[in-house]
Amino acid sequence: MTNDRQKRAARAEQMRKEREKASRRQRNRITTVVVVAVVALIAAAAFGYNQLQKENDKPLVAPANATEDFAIPFTTEVSTGKPAAADPVTVTLYEDFQCPGCQALEAGAGTDMKKAVDAGQVTLEYRPVSFLNNASTTDYSTRATNAALCVLDEKGVKAFYDMHQLLYANQPAEGGEGLTDDTLAEMAQQAGASDKVSSCIDDGRFEPWIEDATNAWRDAGYGGTPTVVVDGKEVTGESGGQQVIPSWADIQKAVTAARQG
Template structure:
C-alpha cells in the first residue's frame, strides 16, 4: 500500500539532509586537482556506459528470465517496481537504477531532494525500478546481491523500508571493480531501514529473489532501458537533469 503523503514529508526531509551531506562530500572531492581527471574521468564514464550496453545485450541473448519468478510483496501490479507517494498523483516519475552505478548516486545526490519534495507535496509519485546491469564490474555480483536484498526488504517491510534501504545503499556505494558490501553488511543496512528478523537474513544470504532480479533486468532491457539512471516522467524521458529541469518537467506533465 502506498505511503501516506503526510509521512512522506518527514521522510523527504531526512532524504534531503542525507543527499545534501553526500553532495557536500562530492563537492569536497571535486576540489582535488582536476587537470588530468576531466578528460580521463569522462573517457572512463563513456567506456563504462558502452560496456553496460553491451553486457545488457549479451545477458538478454544468453538467458531468458523466468517469467514466473516470484515478485516481492508490496510492489506494483507488474511486480517490478516500488511506488512511493500518493496513488492518485497526476505524475509518475519512473526511476531505473543499478545500486553500483556511480551516475545513479550522482542523480540521487543532485536530484533526490527535488524528487522527494515533489512526492511529499503530492505532485508526483515515484516508481523505483531497480535493475542489475553492472555485475560485470563487480567480482562478487554486487548489483544482483544488492537488488535481491532490496527485494527482501520490500517483501518483508514495505515501500518505506525499501526507500530507506535504497538511500543507505547509495550512501554506502562501493567502487566499481572492487568488492561490494558483504551479505552481513547488507543485512545490517536492512535492519537500519526497518527490515529485521530471520526471514530477512535468510532471504539476503540465500538470494531469495535472484530469479526476480534477472526477470526485472531482462524486462527493462526489452522495454528499451539501455543505461542507468533512466528517468521517465509519465513515460517520457527527462531531458534536463537539473533540479529546476525536474521541477519544470513534472509540473508541465501535471498541467497537461
C-alpha cells in the same frame, strides 16, 4: 606329396579363417564395452547437469509490495501517511545500485524528489535493475538489489526507500568486491527489517525476479541508468550540448509539462 601340400594348405586356410572370426568377435566385444561405457558417461553427465540445474535454479518469487510490472511506487501516503490532495505525476526511476550515475542523481535531486512526493506533486516509481554485475567481483549489483527487495517484501515501500538511501550513501567503488551480505543485512535492519532478512539476502531469493525486471527494462528500449521517465518521455539534462544526468529542475520541468497536459 601333392595331396599333403593341399591338406596343409587347407588346414592353414581353415586356421586363418578361425583366427579372423576370433579377432572379429574380440573387436565386437571391445566395441560393445566402449559403447556401453560412453553411454554410461553421457547418462552420468546428464544426471549431474540436471542435478546442478536443480540446485542452481530458483523459483520466481515476486516481492510483496511490488507491482506485476516490476514497479515499486513510493507515494505521498506511503511517505507521509496522508493521501495526495490531487493526482500526482509519476516519475519513473530505473536504477542500478552499483551505478555511480544513479548515486549522483540521488545526491543531486533526491531531496527535492522526496519533498515533491510529500507535497503530493509526484509519485516516485522505483524500478530497480541489475546489469552492472561485471563492475564488481561478487555480482554486487544483483546482491544489493536483492537485499533492497528483501526489505520491501518484509517491511514495505517506506522501509525499501530507507534501504535505497542507505545503499547509495554506502555505494562501493566499482571493480571491488562490493559490500558483503552481512553488511547488507545490517543495513537492511537499519532500514527496519528484522534479523530474519539475513536468510533472504543469503539465499538471493529474488534473483529471478531481478533478472526479469532487468530484461523488461531492456525490452523497453533503455540501455543505461539512471533512466528517468515522466509521462512516457525520458528526461535528460544537457551540458555543453551533451546529455547528462537530469537535475531536479529538469525533472520538475517535465512534471509541470505532464500536469499541463
